[in-house]
Amino acid sequence: MAKPTKANTPITEHLAYLLAQANREINRQLELRLSKEGVPVEQWRILKVLSDGNGHSMGELAEAVLLNHPTLTKMIDRMVSDTLVYRLQDPNDRRKVLMFISDRGKVLCKKLNSLAVDQEEHILESYGDKSTSELKRLLESLIDSSN
């Protein structure tokens, strides 16, 4: 008889797959709401990170919004065109560029936040308070354990 292994496990039982599936679904829902303002999820993330009012370098920002470097550069180009954010050279380290949110960006970010909160509330309703916070806890700890 063959040795029992995990090799033939259906794909739906792999953690990597479940994460991809859940992410896809939740992201789709969020995308749908944000599309009311014509903004991709990544731009919302950028605005949200910048909305502390401080300057953030491109590297820092790329890490925070889960984009790699060249992709972020080009997305920021678009957002600068839309005057949602602007660039300033870092006076302390002239290799760096510091990104700031504009007034227009702040206004948009507020609208987006409330659309996103809508979604979180919708999830809470169908999925439950307890499951949600437990899931968040486990995800955080998974991320920690992966570094």
Add this chain to the structure above:
Amino acid sequence: MAKPTKANTPITEHLAYLLAQANREINRQLELRLSKEGVPVEQWRILKVLSDGNGHSMGELAEAVLLNHPTLTKMIDRMVSDTLVYRLQDPNDRRKVLMFISDRGKVLCKKLNSLAVDQEEHILESYGDKSTSELKRLLESLIDSSN
């Protein structure tokens, strides 16, 4: 005093963000392993779904491997070129195309499976048995509750 809201919640506390972050990290690890065989994660998923030996229509497959339709068509084009899979018209419904895995595809799939199992075991080690199964359970139930 301003009404307390969730609007200013840091992005790192949103479920959508945590999912994206965890997915990105786990996916990156898997990608790294599969790159030993020069295969993207999506192709592994396709091979795995087809490795039941049955024919699967493009629509069914797209759903299962989390790709949208045109993207799958073009990825399958590449895999047909690499003779990992092949197309047959469905005799019962000639709108449909049925995809099958080739022998070469089966051999490759086996190698990929063991690379993926490696990863799952690595996660189990650092993250723990209990957390992993609990996380899987919660993800499944989140996906269920989103339909």
Add this chain to the structure above:
DNA sequence: CTTCAATTGTTGAACTTTCAATATTTTCAA
């Protein structure tokens, strides 16, 4: 039956992302 709507899959154009190479500035060791 016949015709019109729905389903299934592909295609081409537009857009986005990625990889590798580049330019600039800073760091640090000799």
Add this chain to the structure above:
DNA sequence: TTGAAAATATTGAAAGTTCAACAATTGAAG
């Protein structure tokens, strides 16, 4: 202090994805 290595951001070409339109087939209502 100088020169090599590291860090930071951008660019251009190649590759991939997406959107909208299309083609083919089936289903179903009149």
